[in-house]
Amino acid sequence: xxxxxxxxxxxxxxxxxxxxxxxxxxxxxxxxxxxxVQRIFYFHVAFAWTSFIAFFVTFAASIAYLVTRKKFWDxxxxxxxxxGIAFSxxxxxxxxxxxxxxxxxxxxxxxxxxxxxxxxxIYTAYHILRGAITxxxxxxxxxxxxxxxxxxxxxxxxxxxxxWSRTIHPDVIKPEGAALAPxxxxxxxxxxxxxxxxxxxxxxxxxxxxxxxxxxxELRKKVLKES
Amino acid sequence: MAYFSKVLHICMKDLKVEVRSKERIYSMMVFSLxxxxxxxxxxxxxxxxxxxxxxxxxxxxxxFSATLGLNKTFAAEIDQDxxxxxxxxxxxxxxxxxxxxxxxxxxSLIISLLTLPFFAVFFNIPLLDVxxxxxxxxxxxxxxxxxxxxxxxxxxxxxxxxxxxxxxLLFPIxxxxxxxxxxxxxxxxDGAPMMDYSMWLKVLTLFDVIFxxxxxxxxxxxxxx
Numbered sequence: 271x272x273x274x275x276x277x278x279x280x281x282x283x284x285x286x287x288x289x290x291x292x293x294x295x296x297x298x299x300x301x302x303x304x305x306x307v308q309r310i311f312y313f314h315v316a317f318a319w320t321s322f323i324a325f326f327v328t329f330a331a332s333i334a335y336l337v338t339r340k341k342f343w344d345x346x347x348x349x350x351x352x353x354g355i356a357f358s359x360x361x362x363x364x365x366x367x368x369x370x371x372x373x374x375x376x377x378x379x380x381x382x383x384x385x386x387x388x389x390x391x392i393y394t395a396y397h398i399l400r401g402a403i404t405x406x407x408x409x410x411x412x413x414x415x416x417x418x419x420x421x422x423x424x425x426x427x428x429x430x431x432x433x434w435s436r437t438i439h440p441d442v443i444k445p446e447g448a449a450l451a452p453x454x455x456x457x458x459x460x461x462x463x464x465x466x467x468x469x470x471x472x473x474x475x476x477x478x479x480x481x482x483x484x485x486x487x488e489l490r491k492k493v494l495k496e497s
Numbered sequence: 498m499a500y501f502s503k504v505l506h507i508c509m510k511d512l513k514v515e516v517r518s519k520e521r522i523y524s525m526m527v528f529s530l531x532x533x534x535x536x537x538x539x540x541x542x543x544x545x546x547x548x549x550x551x552x553x554x555x556x557x558x559x560x561f562s563a564t565l566g567l568n569k570t571f572a573a574e575i576d577q578d579x580x581x582x583x584x585x586x587x588x589x590x591x592x593x594x595x596x597x598x599x600x601x602x603x604x605s606l607i608i609s610l611l612t613l614p615f616f617a618v619f620f621n622i623p624l625l626d627v628x629x630x631x632x633x634x635x636x637x638x639x640x641x642x643x644x645x646x647x648x649x650x651x652x653x654x655x656x657x658x659x660x661x662x663x664x665x666l667l668f669p670i671x672x673x674x675x676x677x678x679x680x681x682x683x684x685x686x687d688g689a690p691m692m693d694y695s696m697w698l699k700v701l702t703l704f705d706v707i708f709x710x711x712x713x714x715x716x717x718x719x720x721x722x
Contacts, residue, residue, distance in 0.1 A: 336718055391669035398665060402656045412652050415715045416666065419645070422711060423670050430673035430700050434680065 276478070280471040286464035290316075293457035307371050312457050314364040316465035317357045318386075324354030324469060325393065325421055332417030335410055341484075342477075344410035347417050348400060349476035351393050353469055358390040381432040382439045388427050392420040503588040507596020512603070514573065521569050521604060529562035529612045533619055551620050552682035556675060558612060559635070560642065563605045564664055567646040570597055571654035584720060594647060594716040598709075601643045609635045622686060630685045634694075637701035638678040641708060645670055648712045651719045677701045 294312040301308035327350040335343035365383065366376035377383065396416045403409040450458070515521055536554045540547055574580040583593050613631070617624040624631065649666045653659030668675075681697040691698075 336715075388669050388672050395662075395665040395669065399652070399656065399662060402658060402662060408655070411718050411721070412656075415648070415652070415718055418715065419648075419670060419708075419711055422707070423673075426673045426700075426704060426707070430676045433696065433700075434676050 272474075276471065276474045279467055279474065283464060283467035283471045286460065286467055290457070290461040290464040293453075293460050298454045298457040299451055304368075304372055307368055310364050310368050312454075312461040313465070314361060314368065315458060316461040317360045317364070319462055320465045320469045321354045321357035321361060321386075321389075323466065324350045324357060324473075325389065325424075327473075328354065328393075328417045329421035332414035335414045336418075341406070341410065344414065345477050345480040346473075347413065349473055349480065351396055351417070352476065353472055355390065355393050355397060357469070358386055358393070361386055362390065379431075379435050380439045381428055381435065384431045384435075385424065385428045389420075389424060392416075392423065396420060500589065500592060503592045504595045504599065507583075507593055508599040508603075511597065511600035515600075515604070521566050522607065525562040525566045525604065525608045526611055528565055529558040529608055530615055532558040532561055533612075533616060537619060547620055548622065548686065549683070551616075551622055552679045552686060554620070555612070555616050555682060556638075556679050558616075559605070559609050559639075560671075560675065562608055562612075563601075563639065563642055563646065564667065566601060566604050566608075567643070567650045567667075568653070568660050568663055570601060570647055570650045575654055580720070590717040590720060591713055593720070594651075594712065598643055598647045598712075601647055602639055605639045605643060606636065609639065624686075627685050627688070630691065631682065634678060634681045634685065634698070634701070637698065637705060638674055641674040641701055641704045642667075642671055644705065644709045644712050648716060648719065651716070673700060674704055677704075 290312065294309050298309065298312070300306060328347045331343045331347035331350065334340075335347065362383075369378070370376050396413055399416060400409055400413050403412060533554060536550075536557070540550055540554075571580065574583060584590065610632075613624060613628075616622065646663070646667050649663055652666070653663040656662050677697040677700040681694040681701070684694040684697075
């Protein structure tokens with residue numbers, strides 16, 4: 271049952287990604303001042319959004335682990351962090367590609383850029399820490415604490431960097447509505463859905479992988495005991 | 498009340514160990530001086546911009562030496578299974594944390610106060626007039642840095658290659674504290690009124706309150722065995 275759902279999500283993600291690519295490159299109109307480079311925006315924002323979801327899932331799963339002590343939650347937290355790191359790297363690559371022609375520089379010390387970078391550092395440390403601990407429950411407990419503290423730190427980092435430097439990052443989606451042509455907005459929403467589904471699919475596969483690893487190590491123990 | 502006396506006991510124990518061995522204070526102090534001397538080579542000492550980079554130099558020295566001290570917090574307890582003994586003592590586990598936090602804060606404060614005169618002399622910066630404000634910023638920063646740092650040193654001590662783990666985990670989390678400390682110190686050295694940097698003091702206080710509370714809740718998950 272779970273396998274079927276996973277496959278369905280994967281299929282939906284794959285087809286939506288094709289649609290999103292079509293919309294980003296062909297359907298959405300070319301931006302007047304920035305030109306074609308602006309088309310990177312649809313996937314950039316989608317990955318930014320999803321990486322934040324990924325870290326939030328880690329935060330929630332970390333709390334769930336400390337409360338229930340079920341290994342499943344630790345697996346979810348660890349899997350989601352890996353995706354969050356990968357997506358953050360995508361944001362920090364697609365952003366500069368766009369920024370170079372538009373801002374004239376690959377990198378500025380803008381609050382959003384710095385926050386994303388710090389986020390990447392926090393969760394990379396989390397990932398390194400997991401690799402350094404072999405004992406299973408200890409690893410789960412320690413990483414859960416880091417997962418919680420890391421996430422709660424994000425708003426404080428954002429606000430302090432915000433006061434420290436002025437933002438030049440465009441604020442496209444504002445509370446009063448998006449300042450975009452309707453076709454652009456539709457493309458963005460499709461890209462958002464596509465990447466979110468992609469995240470969900472890879473997350474489920476990653477959790478399954480961890481479960482299979484556990485099964486293998488159980489079997490190995492059993493065989494070793496018998497022989 | 499009984500809780501506080503136990504916290505105090507843990508703290509006094511750490512202080513007593515330090516008074517007898519003097520290993521932590523000693524190496525922290527030398528390290529903090531070394532950092533400032535090395536920056537002297539990186540930046541031209543007579544240059545005019547030195548006043549602008551001075552707060553950064555001071556904080557790199559203080560933060561790095563504090564990290565050095567944090568690495569030792571639980572390392573001494575691993576020897577001879579002292580941590581096991583501490584955990585068996587009839588007190589709330591968080592008491593161990595707060596005792597260690599207080600002793601660490603004291604160590605770092607002492608180092609900071611000892612570093613300041615050298616900082617003033619090396620970079621030719623008059624400090625006497627602004628000393629109270631500076632000590633306030635230093636105290637708030639150290640509380641924020643040590644509260645999370647002590648928590649993480651409980652993690653790093655039981656991890657392979659933990660000395661390397663501690664700064665990796667700690668520095669990104671401490672970014673707001675470091676920004677606020679450097680900004681506030683810079684304004685104080687420029688003789689700005691408190692109104693100007695009160696926002697940074699608020700950031701520091703907010704961080705301190707939030708992370709002391711989080712540490713209080715999460716510490717017991719780190720040392721259960």
